[in-house]
Amino acid sequence: MxxxxxxxxxxxxxxxxxxxxxxxxxxxxxxxxxxxxxxxxxxxGEPDFDTPQHIKDAAKKAIDDNWSHYPPVAGYPDLRAAVCTKFKRDNDLDYKPENIVISTGAKQSLANIIFALVDEGDEVIIPAPFWVTYSELVKMARGVPVILSTTMENKFKISAAELEDAITDRSKVFLFSSPCNPSGSVYSKDELEALANVFRKYPQVFIISDEIYEYINFVSRHESIASFEGIKERVIIVNGLSKGFAMTGWRLGYIAASPEVAKACEKLQGQFTSGANTIAQRAAITALTTDLRPKKW
Ligand SMILES: Cc1ncc(COP(=O)(O)O)c(C=O)c1O
Known part of the structure; x- marks a missing residue:
């Protein structure tokens, strides 16, 4: 039957x-x-180029060198160190390997963080338009997505006043991407600073900054909200190899967060996936230690 x-x-x-x-x-x-x-x-969001040859070569070597065993849950130590090198080089941000967790794509990084932070009824403020997965992960975690609309006149970005109006006693997380998928908007340093000034007043609010499109930016220099004093320990940067290095199928993402949030993500990941694919991790070290930034900025 x-x-x-x-x-x-x-x-x-x-x-x-x-x-x-x-x-x-x-x-x-x-x-x-x-x-x-x-x-x-x-x-x-598929890049219009293929994975660069030197990254593919690193993966082939990793197979030959037998990087085929279970990895540490949070990622290989030298990859976590390479992510720190990238943050210093590209964003002038200081992180230690204990701040970094490597995951199976930025999507898993986001899932880890949302499950690590959001309890039933917690509000997660998301400016629209947003990448479709954000609201659904929040609902999965029994949180409440609070969608903030934006306008074309404001280039699909929210102002500090709009952010402050949306914050309530139940606000737990602010979740946004810059460069934004799908609008392509990029927050300037001044605009991020204005938002950071609001977050300083609300210490219960975590900020998830999805920077996966860092290298696909047609507007201006990439800036991270983690660069502002007084909020960095509450900012979780999400990034990954999919877009900038045309590695969507390799499934490799990472976060930078406080050691406490990083540990929580590691705990969740230990039960969900046991860590990211080893060959992709070895290749990612080569990718991240090669400067691919457009030279014009
Ligand atoms: C804004 C945004 N964040 C995260 C992701 C997930 O990327 P990954 O392939 O690393 O899981 C995507 C993929 O399209 C995206 O557009």
């Missing part, structure tokens, strides 16, 4: 969030292409 979906009594967790619209669209695109239809697929 075939059970109906209702009779199977799957977890109610599944009703709390939606499938990623982007992945649904990508699946449809693949199906249409397989039927010979010429589709322009704008669903996934």
């Amino acid at each position: 075939q059970l109906t979906a209702e009779a199977m009594q799957l977890s109610s967790l599944l009703d709390r969030f939606a499938e990623p619209e982007t992945l649904k669209m990508a699946k449809l695109g693949r199906e249409l292409r397989a039927r010979g239809i010429d589709v322009i697929d704008l669903s996934l």
